[in-house]
Amino acid sequence: xxxxxxxxxxxxxxxxxxxxxxxxxxxxxxxxxxxxxxxxxxxxxxxxxxxxxxxxxxxxxxxxxxxxxxxxxxxxxxxxxxxxxxxxxxxxxxxxxxxxxxxxxxxxxxxxxxxxxxxxxxxxxxxxxxxxxxxxxxxxxxxxxxxxxxxxxxxxxxxxxxxxxxxxxxxxxxxxxxxxxxxxxxxxxxxxxxxxxxxxxxxxxxxxxxxxxxxxxxxxxxxxxxxxxxxxxxxxxxxxxxxxxxxxxxxxxxxxxxxxxxxxxxxxxxxxxxxxxxxxxxxxxxxxxxxxxxxxxxxxxxxxxxxxxxxxxxxxxxxxxxxxxxxxxxxxxxxxxxxxxxxxxxxxxxxxxxxxxxxxxxxxxxxxxxxxxxxxxxxxxxxxxxxxxxxxxxxxxxxxxxxxxxxxxxxxxxxxx
Amino acid sequence: xxxxxxxxxxxxxxxxxxxxxxxxxxxxxxxxxxxxxxxxxxxxxxxxxxxxxxxxxxxxxxxxxxxxxxxxxxxxxxxxxxxxxxxxxxxx
Ligand SMILES: Cc1cc2nc3c(=O)[nH]c(=O)nc-3n(C[C@H](O)[C@H](O)[C@H](O)COP(=O)(O)OP(=O)(O)OC[C@H]3O[C@@H](n4cnc5c(N)ncnc54)[C@H](O)[C@@H]3O)c2cc1C
Ligand SMILES: [Zn+2]
Numbered sequence: 282x283x284x285x286x287x288x289x290x291x292x293x294x295x296x297x298x299x300x301x302x303x304x305x306x307x308x309x310x311x312x313x314x315x316x317x318x319x320x321x322x323x324x325x326x327x328x329x330x331x332x333x334x335x336x337x338x339x340x341x342x343x344x345x346x347x348x349x350x351x352x353x354x355x356x357x358x359x360x361x362x363x364x365x366x367x368x369x370x371x372x373x374x375x376x377x378x379x380x381x382x383x384x385x386x387x388x389x390x391x392x393x394x395x396x397x398x399x400x401x402x403x404x405x406x407x408x409x410x411x412x413x414x415x416x417x418x419x420x421x422x423x424x425x426x427x428x429x430x431x432x433x434x435x436x437x438x439x440x441x442x443x444x445x446x447x448x449x450x451x452x453x454x455x456x457x458x459x460x461x462x463x464x465x466x467x468x469x470x471x472x473x474x475x476x477x478x479x480x481x482x483x484x485x486x487x488x489x490x491x492x493x494x495x496x497x498x499x500x501x502x503x504x505x506x507x508x509x510x511x512x513x514x515x516x517x518x519x520x521x522x523x524x525x526x527x528x529x530x531x532x533x534x535x536x537x538x539x540x541x542x543x544x545x546x547x548x549x550x551x552x553x554x555x556x557x558x559x560x561x562x563x564x565x566x567x568x569x570x571x572x573x574x575x576x577x578x579x580x581x582x583x584x585x586x587x588x589x590x591x592x593x594x595x596x597x598x599x600x601x602x603x604x605x606x607x608x609x610x611x612x613x614x615x616x617x618x619x620x621x622x623x624x625x626x627x628x629x630x631x632x633x634x635x636x637x638x639x640x641x642x643x644x645x646x647x648x649x650x651x652x653x654x655x656x657x658x659x660x661x662x663x664x665x666x667x668x669x670x671x672x673x674x675x676x677x678x679x680x681x682x683x684x685x686x687x688x689x690x691x692x693x694x695x696x697x698x
Numbered sequence: 699x700x701x702x703x704x705x706x707x708x709x710x711x712x713x714x715x716x717x718x719x720x721x722x723x724x725x726x727x728x729x730x731x732x733x734x735x736x737x738x739x740x741x742x743x744x745x746x747x748x749x750x751x752x753x754x755x756x757x758x759x760x761x762x763x764x765x766x767x768x769x770x771x772x773x774x775x776x777x778x779x780x781x782x783x784x785x786x787x788x789x790x
Binding site: 519521522525530531532533534535579580581582583584588590623679680694695696 | 699710711712715716717718719733736737739740741742743744745746749751753769770771772
């Protein structure tokens, strides 16, 4: 079923009775060429590109809940390519280009909105760091503009420019940055994969990984055993548990990240804005809600909810930066489980078990990575070779110390990202 | 979340800073680089359930603590001085 303007109008006039489910709900077969564990954004994109780019369609995505019910449907939807270090730069640059063609590619409206992202800075040192980051972005072929204080004021007149404690010196403007409708991305890839005969199997938790003589032979699930020649683990915050089924210990600690949304308001915040002196970033959804968040709660957690200190910090930081939002009522807050690596960068690599592949460690930044990650991971699983833009996301970089990608420059240590 | 510091009593989570899994107490005996060191520094069991991690009562008495808690429910079952936990292992 294809979407078109005509179809939407026709259905609107005839009671929307012509729509059909967008994907099948098959029972698992006994064996597949490849099994993807995890039906989040990354797992679904991987399955889509396996079918589309490599013609591998005897594939199942096994999801323990429902498609898109994990972090892909819980995040604050920022999409950007403003990374600094080689490895990250080329990967996110590639991913952003895939975003820019995604809606036509999938024939699905993911509401990708390149409204521009502005990261504010508040000191000379921060300005220098952002100038350097902006140069790295431009060198990568992406877009970055260094705004001075008056430049920021033109875009964001509502900020508190009188704040003497945290004066606004300027901002790094990334015009192609923006937001997207999070679960639409999962649905779009799901639909595309299903249309290419991939089986999307929901309510199917993987409970074991079968390994014989160092080689993967299949998985055990709540819906029976499934044999597979290759298995990809794409389970975000649950990566440690699933890897443990194959006897692996990963360089990952799971942390909770919170987000907040207010009642719907008239359009007021046109960009994505981040504060440089506290943990706070914000955008306004197309429904009008202010969507904002901050940093991790900073302790290992699998509870999809956080604690009050970070909620309070985020509110305080928001009020410091843009007091005008103070009267908006917060409707909801929630948390998601983040797979944090020691250097804050992800892993797309073969596991030390033949036929097992790892896609994890996306930390709090994996939504923007969905298309790039799926594309590169499919390439790795299909060809057993790294895809160039993701070639540095190696599992062994922690053991060797070579190629660590610590964007924040705080050290490759678990509690620092 | 509140933690009961053995020296100061029950205090707000904000007074404590988190270091990570209590494996930090199990420093490998040899100084030479080995897979054991990689495992110690980077790899984690990362359990969904009971875990032991290290916290410091940074905005209080400064003591290092071993906290036993549940990562799913956030329930805290035990807080002990890291010094005592380490001595209990014969590591002092
Ligand atoms: C509050 C919040 C804000 C965020 N904001 C942003 C942002 O603005 N920009 C950005 O780029 N990123 C952001 N992120 C990060 C981003 O959401 C994640 O990095 C990304 O969604 C993770 O990949 P995924 O979509 O594949 O994960 P998920 O959607 O979590 O998919 C993993 C799936 O695996 C399934 N699974 C787990 N175990 C098993 C098993 N044993 N068997 C079968 N299935 C299993 C889960 O049910 C889940 O559906 C944010 C995250 C949170 C929580
Ligand atoms: Zn104390």
